[in-house]
Amino acid sequence: MNFVHPSREDLTLGGVLSALSDPTRLRIVRFLYENRGNCASCAEAAPCPKMAKSTLSNHFRILREAGLIHTVKHGVEHRSVLRKEDIDARFPGLLELILKLAE
Amino acid sequence: MNFVHPSREDLTLGGVLSALSDPTRLRIVRFLYENRGNCASCAEAAPCPKMAKSTLSNHFRILREAGLIHTVKHGVEHRSVLRKEDIDARFPGLLELILKLAE
DNA sequence: TCGTTAGTTCACTATAATTGAACTATTGAA
DNA sequence: TTCAATAGTTCAATTATAGTGAACTAACGA
Numbered sequence: 001m002n003f004v005h006p007s008r009e010d011l012t013l014g015g016v017l018s019a020l021s022d023p024t025r026l027r028i029v030r031f032l033y034e035n036r037g038n039c040a041s042c043a044e045a046a047p048c049p050k051m052a053k054s055t056l057s058n059h060f061r062i063l064r065e066a067g068l069i070h071t072v073k074h075g076v077e078h079r080s081v082l083r084k085e086d087i088d089a090r091f092p093g094l095l096e097l098i099l100k101l102a103e
Numbered sequence: 104m105n106f107v108h109p110s111r112e113d114l115t116l117g118g119v120l121s122a123l124s125d126p127t128r129l130r131i132v133r134f135l136y137e138n139r140g141n142c143a144s145c146a147e148a149a150p151c152p153k154m155a156k157s158t159l160s161n162h163f164r165i166l167r168e169a170g171l172i173h174t175v176k177h178g179v180e181h182r183s184v185l186r187k188e189d190i191d192a193r194f195p196g197l198l199e200l201i202l203k204l205a206e
Numbered sequence: 207t208c209g210t211t212a213g214t215t216c217a218c219t220a221t222a223a224t225t226g227a228a229c230t231a232t233t234g235a236a
Numbered sequence: 237t238t239c240a241a242t243a244g245t246t247c248a249a250t251t252a253t254a255g256t257g258a259a260c261t262a263a264c265g266a
Contacts, residue, residue: 013205014124021121022223042244052225057245062223076232076243091204101194102116125254145213155256160214165254179212179263 003064003071008086011067016091019066020098024048025059029068030099032082039072039079106167106174111189114170119194122169123201127151128162132171133202135185142175142182 020026027047032040043049046056060080063069068087069080087095123129127149134148149159163183166172171190172183190198 013201014126014129017120017201018124021117021124023117026117043242053244054226054246055224057243058223061245073231073244076241078244093200094204097196097200098116098120101197146211156213157215157257158255160212161254161256164214176213176262179210181213 005064005070005083006067008067008083008090011086011090013091013094015066016068016087016094019063019068022059022062024051024056025063026098026102028059028063029082029095030102032069032080033084033095033099036082036084039074039081041077041079045080108167108173108186109170111170111186111193114189114193116194118169119171119190119197122165122171125162125165127154127159128166129201129205131162131166132185132198133205135172135183136187136198136202139185139187142177142184144180144182148183 020029024047028045031045031047042053042056042060046059048056060069060071060078063080064071068083070083071078071080073079084095123132131148135143145156145159145163149162151159163172163174163181166183167174171186173186174181174183176182187198
């Protein structure tokens with residue numbers, strides 16, 4: 001399975017804001033932010049066990065396509081990392097502020 | 104016509120981000136930001152004259168319901184102001200940063 | 207009163223999100 | 237090496253939300 005990730009310069013502000021405007025996705029991003037450096041499986045990063053896994057998969061796809069996370073296969077899991085450097089390079093201060101305001 | 108505006112404490116981060124994630128709405132907000140203190144009619148604040156006015160009206164409704172603007176009737180026009188104080192009180196720094204990053 | 211202006215509301219279409227079911231790929235155990 | 241379990245994707249169907257033209261409303265001016 002090969003995931004498509006946009007390159008750093010293809011990140012759009014609208015795409016990032018839209019991706020982060022959903023509470024589930026924001027919680028995923030927060031998890032990855034706080035576990036920076038560590039990859040996390042979908043189940044690990046997702047805060048809602050009762051959510052349909054297809055829905056969750058879709059949220060991860062949206063985060064990927066917005067350029068917020070990078071996902072690679074790792075055994076039976078799909079591990080995701082937050083693309084902090086790319087996001088910060090493109091939109092300095094945005095991620096940190098949103099996560100702070102969402103506390 | 105009575106418009107419903109959420110109170111300051113009812114503004115949600117998701118609602119604000121979602122509202123600002125649309126390019127048309129972001130341009131409206133930018134216009135109102137730069138003409139701070141002045142109300143603006145929809146036609147004035149809207150940057151796309153070719154857009155259907157029902158679409159535009161819908162964008163203003165979304166901005167209103169997200170708590171970003173305040174609209175009052177003023178003669179034949181509906182004048183909108185950016186609720187800068189409310190937004191800044193609830194989410195300090197967010198509006199300014201997003202507008203700066205969107206330049 | 208009639209036409210114009212400025213915007214809303216309605217009805218319809220089109221696009222996006224949610225979900226269960228079926229599918230794929232990897233691992234671990236018998 | 238086969239079989240079951242795990243972790244997620246993809247598909248198809250439903251539901252919700254955005255975009256649009258047409259009809260409507262309210263205020264103003266001649």
